[in-house]
Each structure stands twice: as C-alpha cells, then as structure tokens.
Amino acid sequence: VNDRSTLQVQELGEQGLLAIVQQFCPADLVGDDAALLTVADGELLVVTTDLLVDGVHFSDATTSAADVGWRSAAANLSDLAAMGATPIAITVGLSLPGTVTVNWVEQLYQGITDCLQPSNTVIAGGDICRSSVITVAIAAFGQVNPAQAIRRAAARPGDVILVTGIHGASRAGLELLLNPASGKNLDAVDRSRLIQAHQRPNPRLDVMPLLRAVLSPSDRVAGMDSSDGLADAVLQICRASGTGAMLDRNQIPMPSSFDDWLTPEQALDWALYGGEDFELVLCLPPESAKALQQRLDTAAIIGTITANPQVLLEDSTGAIAPQILNLQKGFQHFQQHSN
Amino acid sequence: VNDRSTLQVQELGEQGLLAIVQQFCPADLVGDDAALLTVADGELLVVTTDLLVDGVHFSDATTSAADVGWRSAAANLSDLAAMGATPIAITVGLSLPGTVTVNWVEQLYQGITDCLQPSNTVIAGGDICRSSVITVAIAAFGQVNPAQAIRRAAARPGDVILVTGIHGASRAGLELLLNPASGKNLDAVDRSRLIQAHQRPNPRLDVMPLLRAVLSPSDRVAGMDSSDGLADAVLQICRASGTGAMLDRNQIPMPSSFDDWLTPEQALDWALYGGEDFELVLCLPPESAKALQQRLDTAAIIGTITANPQVLLEDSTGAIAPQILNLQKGFQHFQQHSN
Numbered sequence: 001v002n003d004r005s006t007l008q009v010q011e012l013g014e015q016g017l018l019a020i021v022q023q024f025c026p027a028d029l030v031g032d033d034a035a036l037l038t039v040a041d042g043e044l045l046v047v048t049t050d051l052l053v054d055g056v057h058f059s060d061a062t063t064s065a066a067d068v069g070w071r072s073a074a075a076n077l078s079d080l081a082a083m084g085a086t087p088i089a090i091t092v093g094l095s096l097p098g099t100v101t102v103n104w105v106e107q108l109y110q111g112i113t114d115c116l117q118p119s120n121t122v123i124a125g126g127d128i129c130r131s132s133v134i135t136v137a138i139a140a141f142g143q144v145n146p147a148q149a150i151r152r153a154a155a156r157p158g159d160v161i162l163v164t165g166i167h168g169a170s171r172a173g174l175e176l177l178l179n180p181a182s183g184k185n186l187d188a189v190d191r192s193r194l195i196q197a198h199q200r201p202n203p204r205l206d207v208m209p210l211l212r213a214v215l216s217p218s219d220r221v222a223g224m225d226s227s228d229g230l231a232d233a234v235l236q237i238c239r240a241s242g243t244g245a246m247l248d249r250n251q252i253p254m255p256s257s258f259d260d261w262l263t264p265e266q267a268l269d270w271a272l273y274g275g276e277d278f279e280l281v282l283c284l285p286p287e288s289a290k291a292l293q294q295r296l297d298t299a300a301i302i303g304t305i306t307a308n309p310q311v312l313l314e315d316s317t318g319a320i321a322p323q324i325l326n327l328q329k330g331f332q333h334f335q336q337h338s339n
Numbered sequence: 340v341n342d343r344s345t346l347q348v349q350e351l352g353e354q355g356l357l358a359i360v361q362q363f364c365p366a367d368l369v370g371d372d373a374a375l376l377t378v379a380d381g382e383l384l385v386v387t388t389d390l391l392v393d394g395v396h397f398s399d400a401t402t403s404a405a406d407v408g409w410r411s412a413a414a415n416l417s418d419l420a421a422m423g424a425t426p427i428a429i430t431v432g433l434s435l436p437g438t439v440t441v442n443w444v445e446q447l448y449q450g451i452t453d454c455l456q457p458s459n460t461v462i463a464g465g466d467i468c469r470s471s472v473i474t475v476a477i478a479a480f481g482q483v484n485p486a487q488a489i490r491r492a493a494a495r496p497g498d499v500i501l502v503t504g505i506h507g508a509s510r511a512g513l514e515l516l517l518n519p520a521s522g523k524n525l526d527a528v529d530r531s532r533l534i535q536a537h538q539r540p541n542p543r544l545d546v547m548p549l550l551r552a553v554l555s556p557s558d559r560v561a562g563m564d565s566s567d568g569l570a571d572a573v574l575q576i577c578r579a580s581g582t583g584a585m586l587d588r589n590q591i592p593m594p595s596s597f598d599d600w601l602t603p604e605q606a607l608d609w610a611l612y613g614g615e616d617f618e619l620v621l622c623l624p625p626e627s628a629k630a631l632q633q634r635l636d637t638a639a640i641i642g643t644i645t646a647n648p649q650v651l652l653e654d655s656t657g658a659i660a661p662q663i664l665n666l667q668k669g670f671q672h673f674q675q676h677s678n
Contacts, residue, residue: 031492032422032563033387033419033563034421035386036385037383041380045375047428048464049478051432083375088384091387093476095392095474133471133472137388137476137478139388141386146375
C-alpha cells in the first residue's frame with residue numbers, strides 16, 4: 001500500500017496522471033486534440049520553445065521539482081519578453097520514468113503555474129509519456145504589435161547597450177548550491193538572494209510597459225535575453241546586426257555581495273559567461289536608454305554599438321588592456337563544458 | 340578523420356548543429372528568441388504538442404530517422420486536422436546523445452519537412468540539447484474559423500459516426516516490421532502498403548475542404564483523430580459529449596489484405612485498438628455524413644451516437660452478442676503494455 005507522497009507515476013497510469021496535470025489547465029482549453037486561443041486582430045503570433053533535460057539543465061542536488069517547473073516556464077516567458085511580446089499560453093511536453101512520484105509531477109506543475117501567474121499565462125495542454133530521462137519541453141505563445149517587436153538584427157552604431165539588471169547572480173547561486181562551503185563571507189540574506197536568482201529567475205515581462213512609455217512609435221529597439229550569457233547576447237546581437245560593440249567592464253552591474261567573495265576577474269567571468277540571468281539586453285538611442293533607466297532602477301548602460309565589427313571589452317580607467325570577446329567561451333551543450 | 344556520414348553531433352558542437360537544422364527553416368523566422376507568425380484576423384489560434392521518445396514510440400528496428408521526423412510532424416498535423424484547423428507552423432525541440440550522427444539529424448529534419456510540405460507548414464525554430472535518450476518534442480500552431488472548429492464534446496444522439504479511412508493498417512505494418520515472417524500470404528504490394536501506413540501516416544488535412552463544401556455554416560460536427568485507436572476516439576467523444584454509441588463491427592473499414600491473413604477477431608482488435616491510423620472520427624447528421632462520403636471514397640459510416648451512455652459494439656448479422664467497449668484496453672504509456 002502506497003501513501004500519497006510515494007505513489008509512482010507507473011502505478012497511476014497515463015489517464016490518471018493526465019487527470020492530475022489537467023487540474024492545472026483552464027477546463028475550456030483541454031479535452032480536445034488541440035487548444036483554441038485568441039490572438040488580437042493585427043497582432044503577430046510569437047512562438048518559442050525550450051527543453052530542460054535532467055542531468056543537463058537541472059539535477060536533484062540543486063533543483064526541486066517546483067524549481068524545474070519555474071525555470072522551464074521562465075526560460076520561455078523570457079524569450080517572449082525579449083521579443084517585446086505579451087504571453088498568451090504555453091504547452092508542456094513531459095517525458096519521465098515511471099518511477100517518478102506523482103508528487104514530483106504535481107510540484108513541477110505547481111512551479112510552472114507559479115511562474116505563469118503574474119502574467120496571467122495559461123497552460124493550454126500538453127503531452128506526457130514515459131522515458132528513461134526526465135525532459136520538460138515547453139512551447140510558449142504570445143502576441144506583439146508588429147511595430148513593437150524587438151529583433152536582434154536592429155542594432156545600429158551609436159545605440160547604447162542597456163541591461164535590465166545584474167549579471168552573474170544565477171551562476172553564483174549555482175556555486176553556493178554545488179559547494180555550500182564557498183562564499184564564507186556572505187551573510188544569510190546575500191546567500192539566499194543568489195540562490196533565489198538561480199532557482200527562480202524572473203522573466204522581465206515588466207520591462208515592456210516601461211519601454212513603451214519612453215519610446216515613440218517610430219523608435220527602434222534591438223535586443224534579446226541574456227539566458228545564454230551576457231557576452232553571448234551582445235555577440236549574437238552584433239552578428240545579426242552587422243555591427244560591433246564596446247563594453248565597459250566597470251559598468252556591468254553585478255551583485256554587491258561579489259565584492260566580499262570573488263576577485264574582480266572571477267566576478268566579471270561569471271557576469272559575462274555565467275548565463276541564466278534572464279535579463280534583457282537592449283540596444284537603443286542614448287536618450288531613450290536614459291529615459292528607461294529613470295523608470296527602471298535595476299537598469300544599467302554598459303556600452304555602445306560600433307561600426308567596427310569587433311566586440312571589445314574595455315576598461316574605462318585605462319588600467320587593463322582591451323580584450324576581444326568571441327562566441328567560443330559561450331555555453332556549448334554538446335561539448336565537455338560543465339555549467 | 341571523420342567522413343560526412345559518420346560525423347557525430349558532439350564533434351560538431353551546438354552552434355554547428357543549429358546552423359544545419361536552421362537550413363530547414365525559412366530564414367526570416369529564425370535568429371531571434373522567438374518566431375513571428377501571422378494569424379488571420381478573426382481566426383482562433385490552435386495549438387497542440389506531441390512527444391516522440393526513442394524506445395517508446397520508435398526504435399531503430401522499425402523506424403528510420405526520416406520516418407521518425409515524418410511521424411512526429413504527422414501526429415501534430417493530425418491534431419490540427421482533428422480541430423478543423425489549417426496549419427501555420429511547428430517548433431521542434433530535439434534532445435539527443437552526442438554520439439548520434441549529424442546525418443541522422445539531417446534525415447530527421449528532412450522527414451519532418453517532407454510531411455509539412457503538402458500543407459505549406461514551416462518550421463519556425465526550436466531547441467536542441469544533449470540527453471541520454473532521443474526525444475522529439477513538436478508543438479504545432481494552426482488557425483480556424485471559430486464557427487468551424489471541431490470539438491469532441493459536440494456529438495448528439497442521432498449523429499452518425501464516420502471514419503475517414505481504414506483502421507488497423509498501422510498496427511499491421513508494425514507487425515510486419517517486427518516479425519517479417521508473419522503475413523506469408525500477403526503479396527509485395529500489400530506488405531509495402533501496410534508498412535507505409537505505419538511509417539508514413541497521412542494527416543487528414545484534405546478532409547476539411549470537403550467537409551466545408553457539404554456543411555452549411557450552422558451545421559455542427561464533433562470529432563477527433565484516431566491516433567490512440569478507433570475505440571479510444573469513440574469513447575473519448577462519448578465521454579466529452581455525455582452520450583453513448585453503437586458501432587457495427589461489420590462496417591469498420593479495414594485493409595482488404597487482412598482477409599488472407601488474420602482471423603476476424605484479430606483484425607477487429609487491430610482496427611479498434613491498434614492506434615496510429617491518424618484518421619478522423621467525425622460525428623454529424625446522417626445527411627451531411629452521406630454527402631461527405633460521396634466526395635471522400637475512403638470514408639465509412641460505422642455507427643451512431645446514442646443517448647444511452649454505453650459504447651456498444653454490435654453485429655448487424657446478429658451472430659455475435661453485443662460487447663461493451665471501455666477505455667481499459669486503450670494504449671497505456673506507463674504500464675506494461677507493449678505497442
């Protein structure tokens with residue numbers, strides 16, 4: 001006899017499991033072969049998808065089921081935010097071993113739901129099947145006014161580069177989870193804040209209304225999110241736009257707790273290459289960037305877009321020679337790079 | 340030194356692999372965090388998702404990479420067809436071991452593309468990451484006029500039940516692949532046709548224009564696809580609609596080659612429970628069904644919707660006593676049922 005907390009998926013069967021996860025979906029959206037949703041007339045449909053795989057993107061050591069759910073939803077909502085879009089719904093494809101507990105699945109869906117709730121995004125169905133490895137495949141749908149879509153290729157020389165928040169916090173949180181003995185100088189509040197940044201990243205859907213308030217309809221904004229790292233985001237934008245960039249290493253915002261813990265080089269490495277901070281990296285005219293900064297106190301201007309196609313990391317104090325950034329240090333899922 | 344046919348995903352790296360699969364996507368749809376698509380004003384967005392997992396839904400013994408791609412796309416397009424929708428695009432989430440060859444991935448995408456081509460559906464991006472097991476997670480997006488959406492819950496007593504084609508062929512094709520010695524009486528054309536039904540099922544997107552031609556705008560149609568089996572489809576429709584059904588075992592269309600191979604009971608079992616035939620099961624007034632049948636020569640009327648909530652399988656010759664069908668025999672992904 002199994003009590004509720006140890007009941008396994010294989011004991012419940014597919015129909016029983018579907019009945020449980022459908023409790024997290026609005027009743028009018030499930031029960032057919034597909035879900036019917038409304039896109040406002042004149043708006044474009046925005047679609048994206050992200051996979052999370054057990055052992056690659058998460059592990060029992062650092063991530064609860066609820067956190068896996070939150071992060072898989074957050075990654076997709078962040079992609080919509082990076083397009084300037086408003087989310088409508090997601091679908092959830094879940095494959096898992098039959099030995100996973102039903103409680104784990106419920107916690108996963110609870111984490112997804114918690115992340116979706118602030119933006120009123122709904123789960124519009126999905127698929128569940130058995131597999132030897134847990135995989136969460138989410139597709140997300142949103143809508144955007146065509147004139148307000150944010151594209152990577154729209155950066156122009158003279159734009160400034162604005163980030164919507166600090167970088168390196170998610171990587172630091174992961175470090176504290178993997179090596180609890182590290183960061184001895186940090187107080188409990190700092191530790192908890194960094195761990196939270198890793199486990200519960202916030203998709204920056206809050207930025208879009210602020211951006212619309214400071215831009216005129218004809219203003220151009222380029223950008224993407226920093227989920228694969230800040231350096232990667234700047235490099236991708238520059239490649240798509242046919243530009244380069246100059247970044248000032250002294251202007252990249254990082255958690256203040258890094259000062260008591262990391263060397264400047266280590267801190268900068270995590271900020272540039274750590275990834276999973278899920279901030280937006282926006283390129284826009286200087287006046288617009290300053291106006292946005294006044295409404296968003298976590299925002300920082302970290303550099304400028306240049307006609308010279310290189311992406312340079314400079315030191316405005318002059319103490320350190322400029323470095324050229326490239327994609328080689330980015331996150332490579334298929335190679336021997338642990339992250 | 341590796342030649343092209345043995346080059347592995349892990350040797351190419353994530354960026355190299357992305358560059359290859361992006362060749363299968365329209366250039367204007369990839370390169371941003373999400374893809375921008377158009378939904379016609381006044382139409383509803385229709386979304387669905389399906390997972391295929393190596394060892395569960397396919398295996399090297401029975402399925403080439405191109406066939407895996409075809410079937411994963413077909414399953415999603417069939418869900419859209421079952422809603423009365425016109426496809427717009429899909430996203431592809433692919434997780435796989437680094438030892439899979441690049442050629443396998445290219446063949447997968449070629450199979451997806453071949454299945455999408457007749458309906459002009461595009462691949463609007465996706466995600467790729469490593470995993471210990473190959474998983475293909477596709478989400479599909481379509482559009483439908485709200486008045487023409489086909490729902491499961493819309494069946495009413497007095498409707499007839501129409502299937503758009505034969506059932507049992509996919510299950511028979513699987514049998515021939517798993518046990519090549521079986522079906523000794525079949526000729527080469529019959530064998531090839533059954534195997535084709537399993538490897539390259541056709542989503543019935545062709546049915547919708549015919550259905551619209553025979554229906555007036557106010558006519559109601561209920562339905563779903565038969566991917567989880569014909570019995571399952573009828574049971575799901577009846578459960579959603581609060582009805583029952585009477586099916587005539589002599590009217591269920593099956594491959595003519597079953598006559599030389601299977602007992603009537605075995606043939607009926609595969610037709611009702613084999614699954615993966617990807618036909619549509621539609622419930623509509625008798626006159627509309629007959630008009631549709633005249634335009635679609637593979638269609639057959641197999642029974643009627645009843646107020647009595649049971650789903651009965653009857654023998655119109657009176658030789659065999661009626662049976663009650665239930666969901667227990669349906670496909671159970673998490674239990675010890677090999678399919």
